[in-house]
Amino acid sequence: MSAESALVTYARQRDTSNKSRVAILAGAKLVIAKVGNYQSNIADIAVSAQVAKATIYNQFADKAEMMESLVESEVIRLTxxxxxxxxxxxxxxxxxxxxxxxxxxxxxxxxxxxxxARLVTITNHPTWVLVHQGIAKVFGADSAACGVILRWLIGQIASPITEEESVAQARRLAASLFN
Incomplete structure (x- = not known):
């Protein structure tokens, strides 16, 4: 096999691997939305993702690593x-x-x-570092503004608001932070 063929094969495998990973994380999110984290299992996630259980274990060492990756991918998606x-x-x-x-x-x-409670507790965990970086990238590096935004968004995890309330509160928050 030539070097060029090897690169093409590697790129295809990586593409398939990334597609599988995206499908697994989307499947995990769907299962969690139905039954929660503790009631979710690899078999149901595999069915939801339309992949084999072995594919999940090829991507992740265990369910905990998969859930960590799901949270990280959600932070990136939201950013x-x-x-x-x-x-x-x-x-x-x-x-x-x-x-x-x-x-x-x-x-x-x-x-x-x-x-x-663990998810919303701000720590030095790499995922929280990613959250802080994302907020700073979107809204500027002012740490006071980033802290206000972060706490406002965390509050909505436990106490969600409507789309209309999101727009109204965002308008007020932006006026106070950015004007």
């Missing part, structure tokens, strides 16, 4: 959502609405409150 907004105010509203309407978060609040 990209806010970065695509036309203004900081729109970014705030989009984040607020995405968090408030997230069915997996709703189910976790109901079924796994201790997990939610």
């Amino acid at each position: 990209e959502l806010a970065l695509a907004a036309s203004s900081r105010q729109e970014g705030l509203a989009l984040l607020s609405n995405a968090i408030s309407q997230d069915l997996a978060l709703r189910k976790l609040v109901e079924s796994d409150p201790s997990d939610i």
